Amino acid sequence: MDVLFELSEFFKFFGDTTRIRIIHLMLSGELSVNEIADKLNLEQSVVSHQLRILRTANLVKPRREGRKIFYSLDDEHIGLIFNTGLTHILHKKGK
Amino acid sequence: MDVLFELSEFFKFFGDTTRIRIIHLMLSGELSVNEIADKLNLEQSVVSHQLRILRTANLVKPRREGRKIFYSLDDEHIGLIFNTGLTHILHKKGK
DNA sequence: TTGATATATGAACAATTATTCATATTTTCA
DNA sequence: TGAAAATATGAATAATTGTTCATATATCAA
Numbered sequence: 001m002d003v004l005f006e007l008s009e010f011f012k013f014f015g016d017t018t019r020i021r022i023i024h025l026m027l028s029g030e031l032s033v034n035e036i037a038d039k040l041n042l043e044q045s046v047v048s049h050q051l052r053i054l055r056t057a058n059l060v061k062p063r064r065e066g067r068k069i070f071y072s073l074d075d076e077h078i079g080l081i082f083n084t085g086l087t088h089i090l091h092k093k094g095k
Numbered sequence: 096m097d098v099l100f101e102l103s104e105f106f107k108f109f110g111d112t113t114r115i116r117i118i119h120l121m122l123s124g125e126l127s128v129n130e131i132a133d134k135l136n137l138e139q140s141v142v143s144h145q146l147r148i149l150r151t152a153n154l155v156k157p158r159r160e161g162r163k164i165f166y167s168l169d170d171e172h173i174g175l176i177f178n179t180g181l182t183h184i185l186h187k188k189g190k
Numbered sequence: 191t192t193g194a195t196a197t198a199t200g201a202a203c204a205a206t207t208a209t210t211c212a213t214a215t216t217t218t219c220a
Numbered sequence: 221t222g223a224a225a226a227t228a229t230g231a232a233t234a235a236t237t238g239t240t241c242a243t244a245t246a247t248c249a250a
Binding site: 003004005006007008009010011012013014015016017019020021024058075077078080081082084085086087088089090091092 | 098099100101102103104105106107108109110111112114115116119153170172173175176177179180181182183184185186187
Binding site: 191192193194195196197198199200201202203204205206207208209210211212213214215216217218219220 | 221222223224225226227228229230231232233234235236237238239240241242243244245246247248249250
């Protein structure tokens with residue numbers, strides 16, 4: 001498959017407010033599904049749907065503990081991309 | 096406005112095959128609209144539409160020279176985000 | 191000014207996608 | 221085993237968005 005196509009698909013996962021807010025939360029560490037829903041004031045099913053997308057795309061990874069499942073960022077690339085984007089728009093705003 | 100919303104909007108611009116291919120071309124330097132259309136086998140209007148989006152979002156910047164307009168990446172952040180994403184998916188593929 | 195070249199724009203259509211609501215799994219504990 | 225808690229999934233709807241086609245604008249050269 002074309003790597004550029006895959007790359008655009010990859011970036012799509014950052015291109016949604018709900019998912020970006022989830023990623024942002026996870027910059028500080030792992031969270032359960034309900035913790036995410038509570039902190040972001042979202043319905044549980046919304047969070048589950050988006051987590052499945054993020055998990056399938058290797059942006060986050062799950063860790064089961066009893067009936068809870070804790071999610072965290074897959075690796076350091078995710079945070080780096082998030083922060084580089086943030087730096088860019090803050091830089092642009094300050095002009 | 097919420098900065099996380101802006102950030103997700105920003106990443107949306109990387110989340111399209113046509114735009115990623117355009118950005119990829121520009122990693123090697125500036126190009127005119129028709130050069131992009133030729134190299135990517137796209138209609139001129141498709142390229143113009145996408146360039147307007149990329150320009151408005153500060154991902155690329157134009158430079159006029161006669162009737163031609165050359166576009167290039169706005170700054171080093173764009174290439175850094177592109178390459179970090181690429182590194183991530185190549186790393187994931189090789190498992 | 192006229193014709194040719196380069197780029198931009200507008201409207202319509204088709205396709206993708208996030209959310210909602212209802213329900214299904216999975217795990218724990220009594 | 222049965223109930224409760226935590227998470228996941230499926231289908232439908234609504235909204236967003238990329239492409240197409242036609243046309244408009246801008247620049248240059250004769």
